[in-house]
Amino acid sequence: MVFRRALCISGYLFSCGALLLFFYWKPEWDVWANCVPCNLEEADIVLLRATDEFQRYKRKKVISLNLQHLLDHEKPEQLFSEDQESIIHRAIVRPGCKVRYIQVQKLRYIWDVLGKAFVRVGSLEDSHTCYQIHQKFGDGLTRRQRELRKLVCGPNAIEIEIRPIWKLLFTEVLNPFYIFQAFTQMLWLSMGYYEFASFLVVLSVLSIGITVYDLRQQSVKLHNLVKEHNKVHVTAWTKHEGQCGLESCHLVPGDVLLLEGQRLSLPCDAILLDGSCVVDEGMLTGESVPVTKTPLPQADNVQPWKKHSLEDHRRHVLFCGTEVIQTRPSGKGPARAVVLQTGFNTAKGDLVRSILYPKPLNFRLYREAFLFIVGLMFVATLGLIYAICVYRPVKETVMMALLLLTTVVTPALPAALTTGIVYAQKRLKKRKIFCISPQRINICGQLNLVCFDKTGTLTEDGLNLFGVVPCQDASFLPLHSFSSGPLPWGPLCQAMTTCHSLLFLDGRIQGDPMDLKMFEGTGWVMAEITNDGHIRLLAMISLLLLPVQAPSEGMSILHQFPFSSSLLRMSVVTKELGKDTHGLYMKGAPETVAGFCLPKTVPPSFQAELKSFTAQGFRVIALAHKELSLDAVESGLTFLGLLVMENRLKGETRPVLEELREARIRTVMVTGDNLETAITVGRNSGMIPSGDRVILVEASDPEDPYPASVTWQTVEDTQPCKEKNQDPCITIYDKSSSSFHFAMNGKTFQALQKSFSSLLPKILVNGTVFVVGPKIERKGGIYLSKSPRMDFGREGDTGQMTALKMAHAGISLSEQEASVASPFTSQTPNIQCVPELIREGRAALISSFAVFKYLVLYGMILSMGCALLYWQMQVFGNYQFLVQDAVAMAAGLTMSLTHAHPRLAPFRPSGRLISPPLLLSVVFSILSNLAIQTWGFVFVKQQTWYAQVRSYRWCQTAFILPKDADCKDGRFSWLFTNGCFGSTRLPCTPRYCLHSSGVWALILKECIFIIPTPLRKFKIVMTHGPCSPVPSTIVADEEENMGFSPVQQEPESLHLQDVDVCPQEFSQTGLGQNSPPFPRKESYSRERGVREAQRRSLRIAAKHQAD
Structure with missing residues (x-):
């Protein structure tokens, strides 16, 4: 070691x-x-x-x-x-x-x-049963247990430190991206490219500074968001000391909280043991409707408490970050809850951790970008082999190889894939669409399937009370419309009055919109029991319901069994004031409620009556009643009738679904409502186009002597299959060429999963309407997320938290900016955010691809120019590198500013960097530029005035001067102050030709990459382009020695054969008066070129002297 x-x-x-x-x-x-x-x-x-x-x-x-x-x-x-x-x-x-x-x-x-x-x-351990939680933690913990748990579990605090600037700077500087940039800058400085390297240093410092500033601001904002969480004062109950007040940071799992106040911000996750609570979960999940929490039952079984409650265990849990707005005591005293989780283990802590440590996306774009960079490294290796083959000294070879490496692999390549995301996120924020996982914006550009919730998403949140169909003596009476008058007093009216989860809070009734409409239809009023002298007599009563015109003193709700998505029903225990009788009322899905009723009370026309309303898109709720006895509760009920609710479509639903269909993006409805109602809403919204047929998929588990079976039945065919082994055949492809849509319920899903698992993925991919519960929807999301052909999004309210998290891009409709339910949150309460998000995702993806390809081509064009010049020991000048890099940087910044196209195109952008179209495009561009540059290089060398460069020395200009010449010498100052190339056209050199072709190629490719497409539109002002005049500095033909050892020359000598352009003598300016005459050439064309150059130089000198 x-x-x-x-x-x-x-x-x-x-x-x-x-x-x-x-x-x-x-x-x-x-x-x-x-x-x-x-x-x-x-x-x-x-x-x-x-x-x-x-x-x-x-x-x-x-x-x-x-x-x-x-x-x-x-x-x-x-x-x-x-x-x-x-x-x-x-x-x-x-x-x-x-x-x-x-x-x-x-x-x-x-x-x-x-x-x-x-x-x-x-x-707390998940292995505890309901009985063990009550028995072990009901009386609180001892002082020793609390000290031990606090020491081992840590404080109950969500602490986010404000990271020091030096630590942020250190972390950012050590990023491989900036390390490579630092290497590049040192390389350019060692070669003498001070202006170009200084330009890169300034850009890097600005980039690091902006990034550190943004990270610091995010750290401060997150710290301020959670700092109040650790300063909540609560009342706890310990085993020996009893009631005591303490700060929330001292709570440990197993502590008992006393919930007595009207409002309390919960500092931890807790399981409700006694009493009931009304909680506002909008701060955490975005749920706008207050939620009623019920105590954990004291069930004496061996099942863990979560499995006992199935997926409805959340109705017993008070989540950290939510607010208790009302508590109701039990017969034993105030409401009590045992601390379940503390600190970052809580629901709020999980949301904060998801922001601090975002989950890496399995997006193949980033994997292929890495492979692309590896391929460029291979090209750079070929450049190294090329540099070795030129047979130069070792120092020159190493320097040239590093030069080719830094030009081929542009340091900005990794950041190119995020440029479009930054601008897209800003545009989404202006449209009130917020994102806590920006990397998923690119994924939105790949979506080809969107799942919608029905109620509150496709349809309006509120429901209109259409009417009620009473049932009497096992037969339905005519529909009663509330516009014609109030409902007569009876069990049906009592059920509508009491069977709900409404609250009387702050002087007004709050709760589920459907329950509110149902209660308003009765004309009754609601009153809450207050803490007065009658509290002992009415301690178990939660609400009083008082009539306006009815032969009754009122109704009281003694206990509620809240609605369960898995059970599809809710029940209440009531008592009519002035009477000793108690009653139980049930409300829920018609098929479910009918199963608990006495068969003799259910009308024979139940199914036909139900279908007549669901086929029109109405939401139908069944009601039942029973005189309560202590022996049995939810059995032997009397069927009362059907409550018909109208759930209208939102005005934006049909146009949005039409736009998605034209863009060839499949839309799917996932709901817990009746299947027939869901199909009707699908037809009315345009999700199922007119003329298309719907196939109902029904599967059954094996029952002796019949095996498991699957039946296919069109909605138009109402005749069920008579035999278990019947094998119906539906012709899908016929002359009408109409489309088909699969629809199924949760029971069918479970049967398919057990007995026909190979068939289930095909139905899910081609289905349109699914009536399933949260648990089944989660399993369906797993199938879709693993499908290689599917990138699916999910939109709904925050009640579908698990489904929203399972999707590649989940969107919740909420008034909050951030939600634990999904990575995207829209404050606009309709589905218009879906096409907006897809459009911005496509634009971001296309922009990222364009910038990536542009930087790849920029590196290849620059490296090819350097390689051609290196063949005759030349490189680009300082300002030539600077201009080319400035053009590339400006293009990279402006290309991502292009906005999304206002309409969705009927095709998706390619999500792969390594694909034949993209590779062919890049390779073709590289070959075409190589051909142009090679042609220009050869063409210049074939001109009569061209002279081979053998040795040179530079002094900030393209002219070759004597070795002892001083740039500040008055004899030469005119060459720099007047600008040798500013007023006279000089012959084109190979380096100027390659530089010009490279710059114009970059400008041309930028114009090509920002051409409007069906995926994005051109909405920026070009900062440069083919119409912009090229500054005179870009034609400065500066000779750089790159550290190469020049051939020794005699002082004061100037040889034309060793330079590209040089005057033969400067007799009129005093320059080169002592220089020997130029040697004459054997070639007449060469001498002619010399004379032409001499005459041009003399004209420059004469003009300078005249000035």
Whole structure:
């Protein structure tokens, strides 16, 4: 171990810190080099590997926590005997009383000695049953238990430190992107390109400064967002001390909270034990309707409490970050809740962690960008071979090879894929669409399937009470419309009055819009029990319902069984004032409620009556009633009738769905409503076009003697299959060429999953209407997310949290800017945000591709020019490099400013960098530019005035001067102040030809890449282009020696054959008066070129002297 450490330190020193930098980028190399493999229980350093496809590594130090100070001269067994079943008890190492743990992404994992694994701590164990939670934690914890749990689990705080600027700067500078840029800048400086390198330094400093400033602002904003969370005062109950007040940061899992106040911001996740609470979850999930929380039942079984409640366990949990707006005591006293999770383990902590540590996206664009860069490195290797083949000195070869490397692999390539995202996010924010995961914007450009919730998304939030169909003596009466008068007093009116989850809060009725419309239809009023002298008599009554005109004193709701999405029903226990009888009322899905009713009370025409309303798009709710006895509750009910609710489409629904269909993006409805109603809404909204047929898929589990079966039935065919083994055949492709849409319910989904698993993915990919619950929708999302042909989005309210998270791009409709439910949040309460998001995603994706291709071509054009010039020992000048880089940088910044096209095109942009169209485009552009540059290079060399460059010395101009010439000498000053090339056209040189062709090629490609397409439009002002005049500095033909060893010349000598353009004599200006005459050439054309150059130079000198 010591030898390894010493060897690594030596490597750090000899590599000048390069090895340490590689270890910083690759923590697994650091661990492998410095540490010796061992068992986890003996480890001091743990190397963690992510389980996703990226498999990133993290190096974590194991921290040892000493618990000796908790003993107080007692034996350890006495201290820990009270918590023997907890994970903390299993984590204490004896002897020594120590706990070993690691901290990973703000979560603490302790070493389980018995389980031989690190286990997350900070929450109650999920293995507890409902009875154990009540029995073990109902009376609170002892002082010793609280101290032990606080020490091991840590404080109940969501602490976000404001990162110091020096730490942010250090982290940003060590980014591989900036390290490569620093290497490039040092290379250019060593070659003498001071202006060009200075330009790169300024750009890098500005980029780092802006990034550090943004990170600092985000850190401060997030810190201010959660700092109030740690300063909440609560009332807790301990086992021996009883009631006590304390700050929320001292809470530990297992503490009991007393909920007595009207309003309380919850500082932790807690399980409600007694009483009931009304919670506003809008701050966390964006849910606008207050939610009623019910206590955890004291069920005496062996099932864990979450499995006992299935997916409805959330109705017993008070989430951190939400606000308790009303509490109702139980017969035992005030409402009580046991702390479930603390700190970053809570729901709010999970939201903060998702912002701090965003999940890496499995988006093939970034993987292929890496492969593309590897390919460019291979091209740079070919440039290295080329540099070696020229047979120059070693120093020159190394410098040229590095030059080709930095030109081929542009440092800005990795950042090119994010340029379009930045501008797209700003445009989305202006449209009130917020994003907590910006990388998913590019994914939105690839969506080809969008799933919508029905109620509140496709249709309006509010419902209109259309009417009610009473049932009497097992037969339906005519539809009663409330516009014609109030409903007569009876069990049906009582059910509408009491069977709901409405609240009387702040002087007004709040709750589910459907329940509110139903209650308003009765004409009754609501009153809440207050804490007056009658509280003892009415302690169990939650609400009083008083009639306006009815032969009754009123109704009281004694207990509520809230609506369950898995059970598809809700129930209430009521009592009529002035009478001793109690009643139970049930409301829910018609088929579900009818199953709990006495068969003799259900009309024979039940199915036909139900279908007559659902076929018109109405939402139908069934009501039932029973005189309550203590023996049985939800059985033997009397069917009362059907409540018909009208759920109108939003005005924006049909145009948006039409636009998505024209863009060939499939739309799917996922709802918990009736299947017939969902199909009707699908037809009315245009999701199912007119003329298309709908195929109902019905599957059944195997029943002796029949095997599992699947039946296919069109909606127009109402006749069910008579036989189990019947094999109906529906012709899908016929002469009408009409499309087909599959529809199915949750029962069919489960049967297909069990018996026809190979058929399920095909139905999901081609289905349009799905009536399923949250658990089944989650399974369907897994199938779609794993489908290689599907990139699907999900839109709905925050009630579909799991489904929104499963989608590639989930959009929640909420008034909040950030939601734990999904990466995108729209404050516009309709589905117009879907095409907006897809358009911006496509524009961002196209812009990122365009910038990426442009920078690749820029590097290749520049490297090809350098390679051609290197053939005769020349390179581009300072300002030539500067102009080319300025053109490329300006193009990269302006290309991403293009806005999205106002209409969705009927095709998706390619999501792959390594694809035949893109590769052919890049390769063709490279070959065409290579041909043009090579032709220009050869063409110039074939001119009569061309002279081969053999040796040169430069002094800020293209002219070759004597070695001892001073740029500040008055004899030469006119060459710099007047501008040799500013007023006279000089013959074209190979370097000027290559430079000009490269600059104009870059400008031309920029114009091509920003041409409006069906995926984006041109809405920026060009900062440069073919119509812009080229500054005179770009034609400055400066000769650079790049550190090459020039051939020795005699002082004061000027040889025309060694330069591109040079005057033969300067007799009129005094220049070169002592120089020997130029040697004459054998070629007449060469001498003619010399004379032409001489005459032009004399004209320049004469004009200068005249001025």
